[in-house]
Every structure is written in C-alpha cells, then in structure tokens.
Amino acid sequence: MIRKYILIAKVWAYRPMMWLLAIFTLLIFILFSAITHVSDIRRAFIPPYEYSLNGSIKLSRTSILSNGNEFREFAILNKVDPTIEGINLTPKQRFGRSDPFWSLKFPSVANQSNRNKLDNNFPNYEKALAISPSVRWIRFGKDQIQHVSIDTWSKLAKLETIIINDDQITQADIEKISEIRNLKMLVLESFDLSASLAPLSNLPKLNTLVLLGASSDIIEGSLFRPEILNQIHTLRNLQKLILMPQWDPTFSVFNENNTAHPGWPSNLKKNVREILPGHPTLTDLWIGLSEEERSFHDLKVVQDGMPNVKVRLAHYNEGGIFWASLGFMMTTILIFLCLHNVLSHFSTSYCRTIPNYRNPHLRFVFGFALFAILLSTIVIQLHESVAWLPALVASVFAVTLGTFCASFKLSSPLRAAFIYFFSMAFFALGPLLHPLLIQHFPAFAPVLDQFLAGYYSVLSMILTASFLIISLPTIYWRIHRLSNYDRILSETGLPPFITVKDGARQQEILKHKNKGNQRALVAWQLQLEELKLKSDSWIRSIRLDWMGEQMRPRLHWIGFLFIATAITFAVIHFSSPEQKWRIVPICTFAFGFMCLFNPFISSISRQDSLSTELLLPHSRDRFIIIRTLSLAEKFSLLLLGFFTYVTILNYILFQELNLKIIIRASVLFIPITMAGTGISLWALSVRNIFARGLLIGATVTTLIFTIWSSIDAQRINKRDMFDHIPEIEFGLLIYIVSYLVTGFLLWTGYQRLLICEFDRK
Amino acid sequence: MPVSSNQFTVSPSSGVPIFRQLIDQVLAFIVAGKLKSGDMLPSTREMARSLEINTMTVSKAYSKLESEGVAQRVRGRGMQISTALTKGTLSKRKSEFQNQIEPALHRGRQLGLNDEQILSIIKKLLGGRKP
Amino acid sequence: MNQPVIQCEGVRKKFGRTLVLNGVDLNIPRGSIVGLLGTNGCGKSTLIKCLLGLLKIDSGTATVCDEDPWDLSAETKNRLGYVPQEIKLYPWMRVSQVIDYTGAFYENWKADYCEMLLDKWELDGKKWIKSLSGGQLQRLGIILALGHKPSLLILDEPAASLDPIGRRSLLKSLLEKNAEEEQTVLFSTHITSDLERIASHVAFLDRGRVNFFGELEELKDQVGGNLEDLFLKMNSRSEG
Incomplete structure (x- = not known):
C-alpha cells in the first residue's frame, strides 16, 4: 500500500508552512555557506596549547602576577603573594597590538599603542621573581629573559614552564633557558628564531615544546625551517610538540620569487614527514597547516609516516562548527515540521474513525525522522572539515532533542513552538556563539573541531549508539503519545490543531478556561488507558x-x-x-x-x-x-x-x-x-x-x-x-x-x- | 399499476403518524374506486423512495392494512388489495353490523333473556353457519 | 431484529465536575434510523464521541458492533462512517485530494460513488478546502463518511449548516442507503423536522439519560402530535 504513504506525503508537501520553512532553510544554507567561506579565511588565531598542557598553566587570577596593576602594587609594597604560581611579564594584550606579528605589519600603530602600556623592561621584575618561590610558569616579553641571573633561577625550584614572546629569539635566550634544569615546557612565540635549539638537549625534563609564530620569506630565521626540526629531533625527552605557524594571506605579498622558503608553512608538512619520524619519545604532535591544506585529511600523510605519534591539527576550523550548527538547525526545522504535521494528523476525529490510520502515519513519521537524520548528516559532512560519523552524531542528537520537545506539544503546543523557535535561533547564532565558546571554553572549541574532524571515532560511535539507544524509544513513545492527541482535545473540549491559527485559537480558549494542567492530566490518563489495553x-x-x-x-x-x-x-x-x-x-x-x-x-x-x-x-x-x-x-x-x-x-x-x-x-x-x-x-x-x-x-x-x-x-x-x-x-x-x-x-x-x-x- | 406511489402524499409534521396517513389514503383510493380488489400496491421501497420516508414506516402501514384484511401479501409480488373485500374498512363494516344487531339485543332483553342466554343463541347461530 | 449494533448500559461521562452522561441505556437495532434528540448541551455529542472512542467512558459499558469503542478494530472501522459536528480538514488541500487521502485507508472505498455524490451536491473537486463554505464543508464531510458505504453511519448534527435543498438531499440519500443496504444510522439533532420523515426510532436524551427510546410512529400514535410537540412534552415532563 504505497499509495497511502504517497498521499500522506502529499498532505505534508502541500502545506504552505513547509514551503516557507524550506525557503527559509535554503536562505540559511546560503548564508551559512557565505559565513563559513569568510570564516575559513579569518581562521582562529589562538593556539590549542593551553589545553594540551594538562593544567600546568592555571588561569586562576589570584595566582598570577601580571605586568600591570599588580606590578605597581608590588613596586609600592615590595611584597609578593607567596602563593603566586605564574608571572606574566608581557603587556596584557597577548594577541593584540603588542604581538610581534602585529608590529611587523603595522610598526607605527604598534609603537603608538605600546607607548601607552607599562614599560616592557620594568626594572623590578627580577626582584619579583626572586621572592616568588612557588612560581611554576613565567611569560617573558622582549629581551627580558636576558636580565635574569643564575641565582634567581636557582631560587625558582618549582618553575616548569617558560614562555617567551619576542620578535626575535637569539642564541643567548636559548642558552639562558638551558640553565633551568627543571624546565618541562617551553613556548617560543616569535617570527625569527635565529638560533639553534641544540642547547635545549641539556634539559632532562623538557617534554613539551611549542613553536608559535609568523613565518615569512623575508626573514631567514623561520621557526619552522628544517634545521630547527633537525634540532628538535635530537631533544631526547620531548613528548609533545606543537608547531603552529600563524599564517596570514596578506603575507604572500612578500613572496616575490615563486620558490617558497624551506621554512614557509606550506613546506612544514613535508619537512616534518621527512625529519621527525623515528623520534624515540615523541607521542603527540600538533601541526598547523597553511590555508590551502586546512583539512584533517591533509595530515594523514604525516600520520602514516609516524604511526606511534598522535598527529593532530594545531589550529581549528570554525567552519566545521558553523556547519554543524547549520545541520542542527535544519534538523530542528524538519522535526518541528514533522511534529506539527503529526499533530494535524491526529487532532481530528478522523484519526479515530478511519481504519488503519495510526500505523501508516507513525511509520511515515519515523521514515521522515530517519530522512531528517540522513539529510542533516549529508549536509553537515559536506563541509570539508567534518567527517561522516560526527555528522551523524550531531544529526541524531538534534533529532533526539527535537523529539524531547515533542512532549510539550501535548500539553501546550504553543509553548513547544516557542521552544522550537528559540532553539532554532540558538543554532542560527552558532557563528556568534563561537567566539563566546573560545573565550570561555578555550579548550572546548578545538576539541569540538577535532571531534567533528573525525579524530575520536570511538567516542563518535559510543555517542551515536547511546543517542540511538536513548532516542529511538523516546521518539517512539513520544510520537505514539501524540497519536492520542484527538482524545486529549475532545476530553478537554479544545478545537483541533491543524494550522498555526488553530493553535492560537486553542490558546485563547485555554486562557479563559485554564485547562493547561488538565491537558497534562488527560494525557496521563490516556496513556494509562492505552496500557490497560495492552496484553x-x-x-x-x-x-x-x-x-x-x-x-x-x-x-x-x-x-x-x-x-x-x-x-x-x-x-x-x-x-x-x-x-x-x-x-x-x-x-x-x-x-x-x-x-x-x-x-x-x-x-x-x-x-x-x-x-x-x-x-x-x-x-x-x-x-x-x-x-x-x-x-x-x-x-x-x-x-x-x-x-x-x-x-x-x-x-x-x-x-x-x-x-x-x-x-x-x-x-x-x-x-x-x-x-x-x-x-x-x-x-x-x-x-x-x-x-x-x-x-x-x-x-x-x-x-x-x-x-x-x-x-x-x-x-x-x-x-x-x-x-x-x-x-x-x-x-x-x-x-x-x-x-x-x-x-x-x-x-x-x-x-x-x-x-x-x-x-x- | 392502478395507483403509483407519487399519488400518495404525506405531511410529516402534521402530528398524524405517517403510517396512519398512508392507510387512510389507501382506503380513500378504495372508496373512490381507484383501487379495486386484486390491484397491487406500490412496493415498500418505491413508496419510501418517492415519499422520502423510512421503509419501516411503509411496512408498518402495509402490515396494518394486512391485519385489517384490506390487503394481503403475495409472495414475490408485494401487497395486493384483498379479493374478499366488500366495501369499507373493517371498522366501518363492524359499525354497520353493530347497528343491525343492536335492536335485536334490545328485543331479547325485553323478552327477559339474560346475557348468557343471548350469547348461547348467537353462538348456536354462528355454529350452524360454520363453513 | 437481530443483535443490536450499538449497545449502551449505564454509560456515564464526567468532564471535571460536570456530569454529562448519567447512565445512558440504549440499544440500537440493525437497519434502523435512530434520531437522537435533546436540548442543546444535553450530551448528544458526548454520547456519540463515547461511542466512537473519542472520549473515554467513565463507567458503564458500551459496544459498537460487539467491540469496545475505546479500541475499535480496523474491520469495524471499515464498516463505520462518522460525520463530526464540525468538519475540520487540511485547509491547504483540494477537495479531491482529501477524498483520495481518506479513501486510501479504506479497503472498500468507492471512488466513483464519491464522484457521483460530488456531482449531485455540486461540489467542485478542484476547490481548495479553505475556500469552502460551512455547508459545502459539511457536504464534503458526509461524502467522506459515505465513500466506503458503511453499514453503520453516525452523524452528529449533520444538517445544522445545510440549506433546505442540501438537507433534503442528505436525508434522501440516507434513506436510500438504509433501504438498499440495511444501513444503520444514528443521527443527532435538535431539529425535529429532519427526523419526522426518516427516523424509524427516536431517543430522547435529557440530563444525561435516555428518557424514551422506541419507534417514532408508535410514539406518535400513542401520544399524538408531531415530533416537536413530543419533544416539548418530553422536556416538560422531566421538568415537572
């Protein structure tokens, strides 16, 4: 009896709201494509190393001494809170105009803005270091590390992490660092590393190295040139390596000759594949790729060469998350439509008097839900940085969420509609939500991105399975309960709900009768009646x-x-x-x-x-x-x-x-x-x-x-x-x-x- | 067919039961000579359809006619006006008979006969005439 | 008469604190046309909805074709036609589409018969549902209920928004069905003149009970007067 299903489909397809929402979805789709296109260029700037350190940098404000008002206080009182764990000696704006990257591009602006900040060479910082015994990490600005004496180092017994933010890191800086015997992690933020990393092999505990910086053909000392990688290869205890070139398309103007410098980011993948395999202790490697190769698929070549190392992308692509939220929204719209249609089908007495009415409709709804999952999976994975399985997870999750809202439809259809539109708006705001996510969950956004990229296939499978286990019975029971809607309506004396206008009419009546709660009670009673009939x-x-x-x-x-x-x-x-x-x-x-x-x-x-x-x-x-x-x-x-x-x-x-x-x-x-x-x-x-x-x-x-x-x-x-x-x-x-x-x-x-x-x- | 169904009319909200209206009209047709003994009445279904009334009502009227001896059911053909029909309805004929027998009864009482004695004479007379 | 099609015994139904049906007893014989009469709000629609499983009976028993109305089988539904008081259909569909859609679920849907009825009642199959008038919608509702030639037809105030021609035509086709196929009809109304012609039986519903149920002609013969008089008498009796 395919005819039945065709005719049900016809009832759905003729619905004007279906068309309105279809056009709306299409518009959203176009809009999202445009946004993701732009956002791929404005790729996120924040490196993922903060989360990869397993909490060795704690962002608790009370335990950080920053180059700012706190130093002023210190200068007056000459006292430091002994519980201070981290000292930040650079000006506060970390990725703003004080960034070396920025000053290279716009020197005049950078100088002007730096003038308003505290002097980078604040004279007392070494004193501050000397009286902070529990310091675990220090972030140095330009030329600062040179002023720290060996005596001071010896007082900082707990120091594990050094971050240097300087436009040029010299051999002297590296030598200085190699004096810190307990150092576990080193972060170099620069665009010119005209030095050798070889002295670092003296550090027995150094297990994490982060190279973060702009790279350009005009500077010979690229952080990512083959020599540096060769030197890294000799670092014995290194376990985690993060290579994060900050690539900006405007830099390509400097590339006058067509042959790219060996340290140019586009060569990074090739360099890594050639040099790094065979490192005895390396377990995790994060690599930033150039604009042309931004997808996780591009890392496969590297991963294949290094089977014992987890190779991941060092930057993340907002596009995937945007696209997933698009899929979410689409599914929400589809499920909304689906449930609205179910209510229309089951709100008149015809659903009771026409034989074999319920099951074909319910089957159709299930089919539609599966279709929604499939469609949304396909749409989400259309984006190059999203894999199949995570797309499926997102779609199944969205469908589950949608059907959970369905229970509201029984007792208050308008409230359900409100919830739906709210969630749609929420997903529509996905792109705007993203900066918020980065700001408050700096760890979450890249993980989400990597999840979408298909890194955690076991998790994806577990999630898909558990969502399915939870959602399939949920969808079944909720929609099954919706099929008694006509009885609820006739028990409470409400008119059928076919169009949106009908819903408004119902609400109008409810306002006078205050039957909202009664509707829930009736829904419960009917469920009971139905169970009584079951064997x-x-x-x-x-x-x-x-x-x-x-x-x-x-x-x-x-x-x-x-x-x-x-x-x-x-x-x-x-x-x-x-x-x-x-x-x-x-x-x-x-x-x-x-x-x-x-x-x-x-x-x-x-x-x-x-x-x-x-x-x-x-x-x-x-x-x-x-x-x-x-x-x-x-x-x-x-x-x-x-x-x-x-x-x-x-x-x-x-x-x-x-x-x-x-x-x-x-x-x-x-x-x-x-x-x-x-x-x-x-x-x-x-x-x-x-x-x-x-x-x-x-x-x-x-x-x-x-x-x-x-x-x-x-x-x-x-x-x-x-x-x-x-x-x-x-x-x-x-x-x-x-x-x-x-x-x-x-x-x-x-x-x-x-x-x-x-x-x- | 001497009388077709559309020659009947009913007035549903007159207060007189529809089956009574039908009986009266059949009798009127008989009195007027439009229906003679042996004539067929329209079928129940035809009657119900043309008058737009329930078939059960028509059947009811027909069975009353049958019980009064005005018509009889002929298997496979429908209702037929009785052949033994003299004139008038049963009640009319009854009242005529009553008019005749009333003076005789009056005379009997005058002769000093009681009810039982009168009844035994009538029974005897009826018995003697039994077919 | 054989086994009744609809049987009710002590059917009660409450909405919140208002008792609408207070022990309804009713047996509807096969092949009869029963008029369910009663004042506005006396529970006619409620009774009908209870008989169709649209409402849950609080106490008492009811059977429709020997089945519990709460859970009618597809088989029974295939033989059942219902015209609700207010016809509510998908406004974005065409008349013929709605007929096709409804028909798809019945085993023995007579599409040509529906065509005939559409012609007869001057309904254009291409018209949009939302453009139909109340009376036209009612006609469509009746066609939807008749399309599968049900043996039991339940109509809730079907003639309320029909013009006299439509009403007469409806009554006529009900009579025809009844005569040809022994269809049983239950018909709620407060317009007595609708029933005078066609009803074989009447049931008077008053304050949630059936005051009288029997053959209409017998009742008229015994009590005298037309149905309207009877209706008034019934109600004054219960008031007195």
Whole structure:
C-alpha cells in the first residue's frame, strides 16, 4: 500500500508552512555557506596549547602576577603573594597590538599603542621573581629573559614552564633557558628564531615544546625551517610538540620569487614527514597547516609516516562548527515540521474513525525522522572539515532533542513552538556563539573541531549508539503519545490543531478556561488507558509502575531543582571563568545527587500506596519483582546518562578515552545501579526513623563512591576539589567488595519486601 | 399499476403518524374506486423512495392494512388489495353490523333473556353457519 | 431484529465536575434510523464521541458492533462512517485530494460513488478546502463518511449548516442507503423536522439519560402530535 504513504506525503508537501520553512532553510544554507567561506579565511588565531598542557598553566587570577596593576602594587609594597604560581611579564594584550606579528605589519600603530602600556623592561621584575618561590610558569616579553641571573633561577625550584614572546629569539635566550634544569615546557612565540635549539638537549625534563609564530620569506630565521626540526629531533625527552605557524594571506605579498622558503608553512608538512619520524619519545604532535591544506585529511600523510605519534591539527576550523550548527538547525526545522504535521494528523476525529490510520502515519513519521537524520548528516559532512560519523552524531542528537520537545506539544503546543523557535535561533547564532565558546571554553572549541574532524571515532560511535539507544524509544513513545492527541482535545473540549491559527485559537480558549494542567492530566490518563489495553507483559507492568510517579509534583520539583542548579552554576561559570575547573565536580555532584536521590525519595513517597497497589490483581512476588525491575531500569537509565556525561567531560577536558575508562565506567555502573535499587527497595519497607537515617547514610556513601569514581575518571586532582576526601585507589578488591555489598543490599531489600507488612503504620 | 406511489402524499409534521396517513389514503383510493380488489400496491421501497420516508414506516402501514384484511401479501409480488373485500374498512363494516344487531339485543332483553342466554343463541347461530 | 449494533448500559461521562452522561441505556437495532434528540448541551455529542472512542467512558459499558469503542478494530472501522459536528480538514488541500487521502485507508472505498455524490451536491473537486463554505464543508464531510458505504453511519448534527435543498438531499440519500443496504444510522439533532420523515426510532436524551427510546410512529400514535410537540412534552415532563 504505497499509495497511502504517497498521499500522506502529499498532505505534508502541500502545506504552505513547509514551503516557507524550506525557503527559509535554503536562505540559511546560503548564508551559512557565505559565513563559513569568510570564516575559513579569518581562521582562529589562538593556539590549542593551553589545553594540551594538562593544567600546568592555571588561569586562576589570584595566582598570577601580571605586568600591570599588580606590578605597581608590588613596586609600592615590595611584597609578593607567596602563593603566586605564574608571572606574566608581557603587556596584557597577548594577541593584540603588542604581538610581534602585529608590529611587523603595522610598526607605527604598534609603537603608538605600546607607548601607552607599562614599560616592557620594568626594572623590578627580577626582584619579583626572586621572592616568588612557588612560581611554576613565567611569560617573558622582549629581551627580558636576558636580565635574569643564575641565582634567581636557582631560587625558582618549582618553575616548569617558560614562555617567551619576542620578535626575535637569539642564541643567548636559548642558552639562558638551558640553565633551568627543571624546565618541562617551553613556548617560543616569535617570527625569527635565529638560533639553534641544540642547547635545549641539556634539559632532562623538557617534554613539551611549542613553536608559535609568523613565518615569512623575508626573514631567514623561520621557526619552522628544517634545521630547527633537525634540532628538535635530537631533544631526547620531548613528548609533545606543537608547531603552529600563524599564517596570514596578506603575507604572500612578500613572496616575490615563486620558490617558497624551506621554512614557509606550506613546506612544514613535508619537512616534518621527512625529519621527525623515528623520534624515540615523541607521542603527540600538533601541526598547523597553511590555508590551502586546512583539512584533517591533509595530515594523514604525516600520520602514516609516524604511526606511534598522535598527529593532530594545531589550529581549528570554525567552519566545521558553523556547519554543524547549520545541520542542527535544519534538523530542528524538519522535526518541528514533522511534529506539527503529526499533530494535524491526529487532532481530528478522523484519526479515530478511519481504519488503519495510526500505523501508516507513525511509520511515515519515523521514515521522515530517519530522512531528517540522513539529510542533516549529508549536509553537515559536506563541509570539508567534518567527517561522516560526527555528522551523524550531531544529526541524531538534534533529532533526539527535537523529539524531547515533542512532549510539550501535548500539553501546550504553543509553548513547544516557542521552544522550537528559540532553539532554532540558538543554532542560527552558532557563528556568534563561537567566539563566546573560545573565550570561555578555550579548550572546548578545538576539541569540538577535532571531534567533528573525525579524530575520536570511538567516542563518535559510543555517542551515536547511546543517542540511538536513548532516542529511538523516546521518539517512539513520544510520537505514539501524540497519536492520542484527538482524545486529549475532545476530553478537554479544545478545537483541533491543524494550522498555526488553530493553535492560537486553542490558546485563547485555554486562557479563559485554564485547562493547561488538565491537558497534562488527560494525557496521563490516556496513556494509562492505552496500557490497560495492552496484553499483559513485563514491559507493560514496568511502564505502569513508572507511570505511578509521572504526575507527582515532587518529581517536577526535583527536575526544577536540577535545572536551577545547572543554570546557577552556568552563571557562576560564565561570570568567573577562572573557576571553571571547580565547576566540574560541583556539576558532577549535582547530577549524581539527582540520579541517586530521585528514585530514593520517590520510593519513600510511594510507601503509603503500597498496600493498595499490592491488592491489584497480581501476585506479591510479581509485584515486587516488577517494582525492583522498574527501579533498576530507572537507575540504569539515569546512571547511563551520568556516565555518558562523565565520559564526554573527560574527553572534552583531556581528550582521553580509552577502553580502560569505558570498562571502568561500566564495571562501576552495575554496582551503583544495584546499590541504588537496593536502597530504594529498603526505603519502600522501612518506616523507622533511625533506619531511614541509616539508609540516607548508605545513599550518601554510594553517592560519594559515584562522585569519586567519576572524578577519578576525569583525572581531576581530587585534593583540589575535596580537600577532606582522601585519595582512593580503584583496585580489583574495591570492585569485588562493591559487587558483594551492593548485591547483598539488593537481595536483602528484595527479601524484606517479600515479608514486609505494608499497611503497618 | 392502478395507483403509483407519487399519488400518495404525506405531511410529516402534521402530528398524524405517517403510517396512519398512508392507510387512510389507501382506503380513500378504495372508496373512490381507484383501487379495486386484486390491484397491487406500490412496493415498500418505491413508496419510501418517492415519499422520502423510512421503509419501516411503509411496512408498518402495509402490515396494518394486512391485519385489517384490506390487503394481503403475495409472495414475490408485494401487497395486493384483498379479493374478499366488500366495501369499507373493517371498522366501518363492524359499525354497520353493530347497528343491525343492536335492536335485536334490545328485543331479547325485553323478552327477559339474560346475557348468557343471548350469547348461547348467537353462538348456536354462528355454529350452524360454520363453513 | 437481530443483535443490536450499538449497545449502551449505564454509560456515564464526567468532564471535571460536570456530569454529562448519567447512565445512558440504549440499544440500537440493525437497519434502523435512530434520531437522537435533546436540548442543546444535553450530551448528544458526548454520547456519540463515547461511542466512537473519542472520549473515554467513565463507567458503564458500551459496544459498537460487539467491540469496545475505546479500541475499535480496523474491520469495524471499515464498516463505520462518522460525520463530526464540525468538519475540520487540511485547509491547504483540494477537495479531491482529501477524498483520495481518506479513501486510501479504506479497503472498500468507492471512488466513483464519491464522484457521483460530488456531482449531485455540486461540489467542485478542484476547490481548495479553505475556500469552502460551512455547508459545502459539511457536504464534503458526509461524502467522506459515505465513500466506503458503511453499514453503520453516525452523524452528529449533520444538517445544522445545510440549506433546505442540501438537507433534503442528505436525508434522501440516507434513506436510500438504509433501504438498499440495511444501513444503520444514528443521527443527532435538535431539529425535529429532519427526523419526522426518516427516523424509524427516536431517543430522547435529557440530563444525561435516555428518557424514551422506541419507534417514532408508535410514539406518535400513542401520544399524538408531531415530533416537536413530543419533544416539548418530553422536556416538560422531566421538568415537572
């Protein structure tokens, strides 16, 4: 019966809104193409090294002494806060007009602006260094490092990182640096490195080298010339190397003869491939490529030559992110249309009286959702810096998000429309959002870019799989519920909702009748009616058990609490970005708290109804098994989300995801689910206040266990976050003990329920 | 067919049941001589269609006519006006008979006969004339 | 008469705190044309919606073709036609498209019969739904309900927005269907004159109950007066 589907498609296709939105989408598409085209030229300037250092540069304002007002204070008081970890001796504007790159291009402007700043050769900085014993990193400006004496170096026992920002780095500078025995990381920001890096091989701990700078044919001392690479090859302990030429198309005017200088960025890839393979300790390599070769595919040649080294792009391409947000928006539009059509189909009585009406329509909707995913995947990956799999992840995610909004459509279609248009606007602002992202999550943007470029295929697959696992049943149930829309309308006496105008009419009526809540109640009742018709199965029983909690205001309240917490922390986060590392455990804690306490509290609140529920026609065994399964399912879903969150966070912060972490997460996941279920079962049967206190204690212990495990998985220094919580090692013993304890808890909880007198007050 | 369905008219909102209106019209046609014994009445369906009324109403009228002996159902052909029909409806004929028998009863009472005795004479007379 | 097509026993329906149906008992025999009469807002539409599974019956039982109306099978729906009080269709479609679309779901859709009805009721298949007048929309709604020649037809105030010609024509085609195919019709209205001609049975619905259900002609014969008088009498009786 293809005819049916053709005719359904016709109903969709004739809809004027479909055409309006199609034109809108097309316009957006053109606009985005234009934007990404431009943005590819204005490639991002910030190198990714900040995140690659695993936190050795902390951006906490309180622990940095900068060349600015702080130095003035220091000059007056002659005192430095002993906890200072970093000193920045360059003028504040790091990538602004004080940049050597800039002064080369516009010397007059740069000089003028520098005049307004503090003198680069501020006389007291060496004094400042001498009395700051806990300094871990220093950023030097022009010629500053030459004035530091060996004595001073010897006082800085904790110094690990040196950053030099100078238009010319001389051999003397390098010699000076090679005196710092503990140096682990060196960053050279310059465009002229007329020196040899050979002295650096004296530094036994140096494991990270960053070369960042403009390169031009008129200067012989390019940072990326083959000699420098040869010298790097001799650095024995080097593990991480970042080569980041800052390439500007306007520089090509200097290229008078057609033969490019060997140090010119376009030769970098070739040089690296020829020189660097065979380095004994190198594990990570970031390379910036020239404008013509900006895609991750271009690095494959290098990667093939160095199988033991992770080769990545040092710069990132905003285009991919823009394009992904375009795909997102398209999907949102498509799903909006789809749901709007579903509502039209299911809002008149015809959906009830016409035979075989529901299933073809639902199938069509599923087909459309798949089509939306496919289309958006294709569109997103059209961009050269986006791979197939991440495009699929983005599309599936967008569809899932869209269908989540669908539940609002039942109780308030206009609110749903509002949410939709809001999210569309949000995605439309993607290009504008990007600078914000760079500013507040400097680590996130490049990771996102690399993710889109297809670097983390395991993560992509996990995400696709988990989104699908979460979204397919969601899409199914939500749309299935939408197919009862006509009943909700007739129960609440509302007119059908076919066009947007009808929606406005409904809202007008609701304003007078205040039936908004009733609509939700009716939706719930109808779901129940439908379940009653289903044949008796375990899944049905579990769903019925779940439904017992859907209308409880407490749950909404907890959900609200969760959202409020998230928003509060987001606000804190954005208002003081230097606190961002602290936000992770707090959010983790809030999330974990919700995951564990929500079913626990609902268990306690369901105590009173147990005796009546037991009288329903099922055996006591079955009743308790169903309750157990329902709780376990709920926990596993919540915790699955939680662990996905932790894994993603871990990835974003440290781009680390290996089998070990996944296995650990899943091994942990099971006992925590068991513990949560066991505790909730106990909570059902226990009425004694002391016993309840004990249970809460057990819950909190489980909670801490969860948080620990997640923090451990995130490899955040626990002492920084919870100073009072001692370190814990996750050995085999811990797992065995946790399985035994939680298994015991679950079993006893179940046994206790079997013999519990429910009606005992 | 002597009388077609469109010669009937009904007035649905007159308050008189439609089946009564039909019966009256059939009788009127018989009295007027338009319908004679052996004539066929229009079929139920035809009647219902042309008068735009429910078939059940027509059937109801026809069965009443049948029970009053005005018409009879002929298998496969429809309703036929009864051959044994004299004139007038059953009630008319009944009232005529009543008019005749009333003076006789009056005379019987005068002769001192009680109800039982009168009935036994009538039964005897009816019994003697049994076919 | 064999097994009733529609059976109701003690059907109750509440909207919030208002009790709309308060124990409706009704048995509709096969092949009858039943007029459901009642004052405005007495629950005629509610009863019909309950019988079609559009609304959930709070208590009591109802069956339509021996099935629970809440979950009618496709088989029953194939034999069921319904004309809602307010016809709501996709305004951006053409008349013929809507007919095709509806017809695609029925096993025994009679496209030529629909064409015939379109002609008869002077509806242009090429017209856009949004350009139809109320009466034209109602006609289309009736065509959609008749296209598969249902054996049970339920109409909720079908004649309300039809002109006298359309109304007469509708009643006539209902009668024809009824005569030819033994179609059962349930027909809610408060316009008594619609029923005088065609109804075999009437049901008076008052304050959520069926006050009277029986053959219309019998009722007239016994009580006297036309349907309007009866209607008034029924209501005054319940008031008294």
